[in-house]
Amino acid sequence: MMSLEELTEISRYYGNDPNYVLAGGGNTSWKDRETLYVKASGTSLAEAVPDSFVKMDRKALAGIWEKQYPESSDERESAVLADLMAARKPGEEKKRPSVETLLHDILPFAFVVHLHPALVNGLTCSQQGEKAAEEIFGKEAIWIAPVNPGYMLSKIVKTAIDDYKSKNGKAAAVIFLQNHGVFAGGNSVESIKEIYEEIMRKISERIKRRHYFSDENSWLSDPQIAPQISDIKSTLDGFAGSAVFMRNREIAELVKDRASFAPVSSAFTPDHIVYAGSEPLFTEVNTRAGIQDGLKEYINKTGRAPKIVAVQGLGIFGVGATEKAAHLACELFRDSIKVAVYSQYFGGPLFMAKDKIDFINNWEVERYRANVSAK
Numbered sequence: 001m002m003s004l005e006e007l008t009e010i011s012r013y014y015g016n017d018p019n020y021v022l023a024g025g026g027n028t029s030w031k032d033r034e035t036l037y038v039k040a041s042g043t044s045l046a047e048a049v050p051d052s053f054v055k056m057d058r059k060a061l062a063g064i065w066e067k068q069y070p071e072s073s074d075e076r077e078s079a080v081l082a083d084l085m086a087a088r089k090p091g092e093e094k095k096r097p098s099v100e101t102l103l104h105d106i107l108p109f110a111f112v113v114h115l116h117p118a119l120v121n122g123l124t125c126s127q128q129g130e131k132a133a134e135e136i137f138g139k140e141a142i143w144i145a146p147v148n149p150g151y152m153l154s155k156i157v158k159t160a161i162d163d164y165k166s167k168n169g170k171a172a173a174v175i176f177l178q179n180h181g182v183f184a185g186g187n188s189v190e191s192i193k194e195i196y197e198e199i200m201r202k203i204s205e206r207i208k209r210r211h212y213f214s215d216e217n218s219w220l221s222d223p224q225i226a227p228q229i230s231d232i233k234s235t236l237d238g239f240a241g242s243a244v245f246m247r248n249r250e251i252a253e254l255v256k257d258r259a260s261f262a263p264v265s266s267a268f269t270p271d272h273i274v275y276a277g278s279e280p281l282f283t284e285v286n287t288r289a290g291i292q293d294g295l296k297e298y299i300n301k302t303g304r305a306p307k308i309v310a311v312q313g314l315g316i317f318g319v320g321a322t323e324k325a326a327h328l329a330c331e332l333f334r335d336s337i338k339v340a341v342y343s344q345y346f347g348g349p350l351f352m353a354k355d356k357i358d359f360i361n362n363w364e365v366e367r368y369r370a371n372v373s374a375k
Contacts, residue, residue: 243318
């Protein structure tokens with residue numbers, strides 16, 4: 001099937017470009033009248049094969065809009081997930097469709113590609129993002145205010161795209177989601193690529209300074225701090241399983257003190273929460289006992305272990321049950337730095353609201369995705 005092969009190709013195209021995709025982020029789809037092929041949750045775009053996509057019955061998906069779901073978010077999302085699972089075609093029972101399946105289905109394009117590029121999120125995670133998006137893209141894009149992922153996001157986007165079409169006589173091919181990312185729709189992979197190239201070019205024209213990561217590997221062998229890094233890493237290894245140290249020019253500036261750390265002290269998007277946690281642990285102490293006390297206090301306060309530990313004057317440690325999880329934490333924290341830098345050109349950084357952060361932290365769907373990706 002040619003279009004499924006094209007879907008696989010474009011998924012790998014973006015999945016293997018860190019400017020567009022990190023970890024298990026992003027999702028893609030292709031559809032005909034009867035079937036939606038959407039990325040399975042927990043799979044990687046970079047390693048996509050035709051079997052990475054779940055075949056969904058579009059008639060069954062359309063039926064979801066005719067149902068009444070509970071007001072309680074937990075009950076509602078569980079019920080919607082059950083209906084999504086029931087909408088899988090025979091033979092697809094071992095796959096779990098992307099949480100954004102409904103959104104992919106309602107967009108009136110054959111191909112839909114949803115990504116979270118740091119450059120885009122410099123816009124969507126900024127104080128003046130909506131205003132800037134209107135200035136840059138005019139009426140060619142829709143802006144969606146913060147809403148929890150899942151059914152409610154799909155419902156609000158459905159209303160927005162219906163309203164857009166009634167006003168403009170055509171479907172919107174670009175949808176920006178505040179504190180999340182962007183959706184692009186097209187009837188060919190070429191049109192998708194053209195849309196993303198234009199998005200990245202137009203936003204890039206507003207960015208005057210990029211991040212400074214070029215010196216990242218020079219610190220591990222520094223005799224001044226290497227013993228300190230080793231001691232703290234050993235402490236964190238014993239606490240969680242694995243820890244990875246990271247420092248570069250940007251991080252050196254951020255860990256000078258708590259005030260300097262403020263631009264990256266919370267979560268910008270759901271992906272940052274899933275892989276790097278919603279709140280880094282920042283500690284002024286750099287002794288084994290001090291780190292241990294900080295970890296205990298953090299867990300007592302939040303009810304969970306930190307995935308990022310920032311040590312004043314030293315650097316960042318990604319922490320996880322496996323080395324892969326620790327590296328993913330560092331990777332997404334590095335992405336947070338990029339977002340914070342880019343957001344300066346759109347009024348400064350804007351974190352997710354606490355209720356939205358709490359939703360992601362407690363959402364079974366994202367725990368599933370994080371667990372699969374970290375193995």
